[in-house]
Amino acid sequence: MEVEELISNSKVLRNWPSFIIGLGLIWILKNVFYKWSRGPQRYTLENREEEEEDLEDLEDELQPALEEKPHVPFVPGQNLNPNGAERFxxxxxxxxxxxxxxxxxxxxxxxxxxxxxxxxxxxxxxxxxxxxxxxxxxxxxxxxxxxxxxxxxxxxxxxxxxxxxxxxxxxxxxxxxxxxxxxxxxxxxxxxxxxxxxxxxxxxxxxxxxxxxxxxxxxxxxxxxxxxxxxxxxxxxxxxxxxxxxxxxxxxxxxxxxxxxxxxxxxxxxxxxxxxxxxxxxxxx
Amino acid sequence: MEVEELISNSKVLRNWPSFIIGLGLIWILKNVFYKWSRGPQRYTLENREEEEEDLEDLEDELQPALEEKPHVPFVPGQNLNPNGAERFxxxxxxxxxxxxxxxxxxxxxxxxxxxxxxxxxxxxxxxxxxxxxxxxxxxxxxxxxxxxxxxxxxxxxxxxxxxxxxxxxxxxxxxxxxxxxxxxxxxxxxxxxxxxxxxxxxxxxxxxxxxxxxxxxxxxxxxxxxxxxxxxxxxxxxxxxxxxxxxxxxxxxxxxxxxxxxxxxxxxxxxxxxxxxxxxxxxxx
Known part of the structure; x- marks a missing residue:
């Protein structure tokens, strides 16, 4: 059978069990390294948009994007009343x-x-x-x-x-x-x-x-x-x-x-x- | 070597070239069948939302969702002028x-x-x-x-x-x-x-x-x-x-x-x- 001839002529194919075990090890290492380099994946609605470029995270020094200041009284704005909703x-x-x-x-x-x-x-x-x-x-x-x-x-x-x-x-x-x-x-x-x-x-x-x-x-x-x-x-x-x-x-x-x-x-x-x-x-x- | 003993005791492992060729054939058939059953994939912005449930398509009898009627004259609506944008x-x-x-x-x-x-x-x-x-x-x-x-x-x-x-x-x-x-x-x-x-x-x-x-x-x-x-x-x-x-x-x-x-x-x-x-x-x- 030609396939068997091919096998006996090839080092890789002759030693295939070691070769497969080697491949397995590479695969496991690749996955471990990949997960480690990406960090934990959390579910957010934004995930789909972050596919293109991951955002940097410096979790040891988190700052809110907005300044933390005391809240202020709510002052109602204008409206179109009477019948504001209907007029709108x-x-x-x-x-x-x-x-x-x-x-x-x-x-x-x-x-x-x-x-x-x-x-x-x-x-x-x-x-x-x-x-x-x-x-x-x-x-x-x-x-x-x-x-x-x-x-x-x-x-x-x-x-x-x-x-x-x-x-x-x-x-x-x-x-x-x-x-x-x-x-x-x-x-x-x-x-x-x-x-x-x-x-x-x-x-x-x-x-x-x-x-x-x-x-x-x-x-x-x-x-x-x-x-x-x-x-x-x-x-x-x-x-x-x-x-x-x-x-x-x-x-x-x-x-x-x-x-x-x-x-x-x-x-x-x-x-x-x-x-x-x-x-x-x-x-x- | 224990691995070699395992191989000679297993039909699957002994006949591995035929086994791998068989797996390859199954994989090729699966892919051909999958593509055939899904039809051509077109790019639309909605693709991501159609993942859950594909929509049925009866392309031989396409009807627009809206009725096809003659267009009518545009009648301007209300506005808030003067200074409508500023007031809004x-x-x-x-x-x-x-x-x-x-x-x-x-x-x-x-x-x-x-x-x-x-x-x-x-x-x-x-x-x-x-x-x-x-x-x-x-x-x-x-x-x-x-x-x-x-x-x-x-x-x-x-x-x-x-x-x-x-x-x-x-x-x-x-x-x-x-x-x-x-x-x-x-x-x-x-x-x-x-x-x-x-x-x-x-x-x-x-x-x-x-x-x-x-x-x-x-x-x-x-x-x-x-x-x-x-x-x-x-x-x-x-x-x-x-x-x-x-x-x-x-x-x-x-x-x-x-x-x-x-x-x-x-x-x-x-x-x-x-x-x-x-x-x-x-x-x-």
């Missing part, structure tokens, strides 16, 4: 996502700034405020963003997106051509910060950074509506790294949402959608 | 997370309903509206929720949470005792729906359900502030399954956020925090 619902109920924007008139940058100030009041895990808002008004930067997004979206629609997804988007009449990226007077790119840095330059964990940044984006939508501005929440698939690179954002920031902001084009239409009724989204106990 | 910022700038609530006065349920109506105006991936709001006012249900959360939080603080996390929370003076869960007149539990069902009972993908639901939660915070109500955004670690079970929510719903809602206790204090300035969160291009 009426305000937000008029919001619609639009997909065609006119370039003029261009709202003053100070209005966009106030909207982002409002977004910055969002709560965040351990008050880490893990968001960066990039506001684009230069036409050439908008053009570069459009090129990156359209290139990726063409691949998304034709290859990466599941057929059901493409089908589900059909009633919204979207495709990979994104005129709004150059038409809209402003683009807002919202980055979530996976981690941050404390004053002494040490890395600071950003707990629940995606949830916190999305909540902040929700407040931004309220501010835009209050200002009479329209927008479109988009999450361009696979464009994050190229856009982060274009805008020179650091490696700890990841693109979460891209919003064109402005006024609708004359004759702008929207999908004939209805929203779920209260009884479809609310359960009381 | 002033409203939201007064919001603070509080941790001590008084049981009375209890706001009317209709106010909470209006806040959730507002939250339901949030945009969502392919208009899937992937959220369920559970509002708890019955004392016994609040008590059960508190027991579940405190039990898990005790383990979280002592074992699951990373030491740095516990340290970062120290300035907020939190621990596993959550009096607000029974003191606050309302608890709102926000579930994200990982998938939904179309009218013919088929499963419907919910794209970006966590981002959409968090945006909705951001709008809820605006509505609560407009109503003069205070809250606290919490993400109780590892309590989701027990709370979902307590409230009889279906398997496609996962707890994202738990908010106590009400008025602050007299003498309520808050951490002496500052928010990042605009220049720390905004970059213009």
């Amino acid at each position: 619902y009426e305000l937000m109920g008029g919001r619609r996502s639009i997909r065609s924007f006119k370039s003029h008139p261009k709202p003053d940058l100070s209005i966009i700034e106030d909207c982002i100030r409002a977004a910055g009041t969002a709560p965040s895990g351990a008050h880490t405020e893990p968001w960066t808002y990039c506001v684009i008004e230069k036409p050439e930067v908008k053009q570069s963003i459009r090129e990156i997004v359209e290139q990726e979206e063409l691949i998304n629609y034709s290859q990466r997106m599941h057929k059901q997804w493409v089908t589900d988007l059909r009633p919204l009449q979207t495709n990979h051509i994104k005129e709004y990226l150059t038409d809209a007077p402003y683009l807002i790119l919202i980055f979530k910060q996976i981690y941050g840095f404390s004053e002494d330059g040490r890395r600071k964990r950003h707990y629940y950074n995606e949830i916190s940044t999305s909540i902040s984006a929700g407040i931004l939508l309220g501010a835009l509506q209050a200002a009479g501005l329209s927008s479109l929440v988009t999450t361009p698939l696979n464009c994050g790294p190229a856009l982060r690179s274009l805008l020179n954002r650091p490696i700890n920031e990841k693109l979460l949402i891209l919003l064109p902001v402005g006024y609708p084009k004359d004759g702008c239409t929207v999908p004939d959608l209805r929203r779920k009724s209260l009884s479809e989204i609310l359960v009381t106990f | 910022y002033e409203l939201m700038g007064g919001r603070r997370s509080i941790r001590s609530f008084k049981s009375h006065p209890k706001p009317d349920l209709s106010i909470i309903e209006d806040c959730i109506r507002a939250a339901g105006t949030a945009p969502s991936g392919a208009h899937t509206e992937p959220w369920t709001y559970c509002v708890i006012e019955k004392p016994e249900v609040k008590q059960s929720i508190r027991e579940i959360v405190e039990q898990e939080e005790l383990i979280n603080y002592s074992q699951r949470m990373h030491k740095q996390w516990v340290t970062d929370l120290r300035p907020l003076q939190t621990n596993h005792i959550k009096e607000y869960l029974t003191d606050a007149p309302y608890l709102i539990l926000i579930f994200k729906q990982i998938y939904g069902f179309s009218e013919d009972g088929r499963r419907k993908r919910h794209y970006y359900n966590e981002i959409s639901t968090s945006i909705s939660a951001g709008i809820l915070l605006g509505a609560l502030q407009a109503a003069g109500l205070s809250s606290l955004v919490t993400t109780p670690l590892n309590c989701g399954p027990a709370l979902r079970s307590l409230l009889n929510r279906p398997i496609n719903e996962k707890l994202l956020i738990l908010l106590p809602v009400g008025y602050p206790k007299d003498g309520c204090t808050v951490p002496d925090l500052r928010r990042k300035s605009l220049s720390e969160i905004l970059v213009t291009f």
